Amino acid sequence: MEINLEIIARISEIKENENQQFISFIKNQDSKEIDRLVFELNKSISVEIDCTQCANCCKSLMINVTDEEANHLSNQIKQSRKIFDEKYLEKGNNGTMIMNTIPCHFLNDNKCLVYEHRFEGCKEFPGLHLPDFKKRLFTIFMHYQRCPIIFNVVEKLKLVTNFKKKNP
Ligand code: SF4
Ligand code: SF4
Numbered sequence: 001m002e003i004n005l006e007i008i009a010r011i012s013e014i015k016e017n018e019n020q021q022f023i024s025f026i027k028n029q030d031s032k033e034i035d036r037l038v039f040e041l042n043k044s045i046s047v048e049i050d051c052t053q054c055a056n057c058c059k060s061l062m063i064n065v066t067d068e069e070a071n072h073l074s075n076q077i078k079q080s081r082k083i084f085d086e087k088y089l090e091k092g093n094n095g096t097m098i099m100n101t102i103p104c105h106f107l108n109d110n111k112c113l114v115y116e117h118r119f120e121g122c123k124e125f126p127g128l129h130l131p132d133f134k135k136r137l138f139t140i141f142m143h144y145q146r147c148p149i150i151f152n153v154v155e156k157l158k159l160v161t162n163f164k165k166k167n168p
Contacts, residue, residue, distance in 0.1 A: 002155075003049060003148040005056055012145035018165045019144065022154070023137050025163050031134045037160055041153045042128035049149055055110040056146055057125050059103040065089060069119050070097065076117045126150045 002008055012019075026034060074084035085091070090100040099105065106113045112122070124130070126147045133140065143150050157163075 001045065001048060001148075001152050003054065003152075005054070005145075005148070008148060008151050009145050012151075019141060019154075021165055022158055022163055023141065025161070026134060026137060026157075029134070029161065031132065034133050034157075034161075035131050037157060038128055038133045038153060041156050041160070042149070045152045045156065046128075046149050049152070052110045054148060055103075055107060056148075057143075058107040058112065058122070060146055061121075061125070062102060063099040063104055063119055064121050065097045065099060065119055067097070073114060073117050073119075077114065128153055 002011070070084060070089065071081060074081045077084075079087075085097075088099060088101075088105050089097045091097050104112075106118070112118055126143060126149050127136070127139070128149065130136070140150060140154070144154060145151065
């Protein structure tokens with residue numbers, strides 16, 4: 001299993017065309033069966049990968065924050081909401097909020113300082129436990145070289161579905 005992010009980035013470049021073919025291939029497969037395979041692969045692969053050795057999602061993703069989440073976390077870390085917002089959040093005109101730094105403020109030595117109270121988006125990522133893999137191909141491949149779990153699940157999925165790359 002490959003977990004080195006530099007190697008994954010190099011392989012991703014080499015496999016760009018193959019991955020486009022795989023996306024087309026997956027679109028023609030049965031959605032429920034693909035979800036079943038992805039769930040199984042995700043289970044077996046995610047236990048083999050130590051996220052604290054990686055933390056690349058916390059280092060590279062823009063984190064969305066809801067009002068409720070900001071209230072909850074500011075309470076937990078005993079900061080007024082005003083100070084919490086000033087220190088950690090950037091607000092869009094339409095009411096959206098994101099963390100104002102990448103990597104995330106709460107990442108320390110590859111560990112989340114607020115793990116029990118982290119945001120929904122953090123809990124959900126990389127999202128391979130969610131249904132409708134086929135409908136989320138754009139997002140999955142957006143994170144293919146960011147997340148070793150996604151990379152390895154996709155590579156194994158190619159094998160278990162008997163995907164064959166055609167020469168361009
Ligand atoms: S979820 Fe993926 S990107 Fe995030 S720490 Fe784990 S392996 Fe790395
Ligand atoms: S809140 Fe924690 S889990 Fe979420 S991005 Fe920040 S460090 Fe990572």
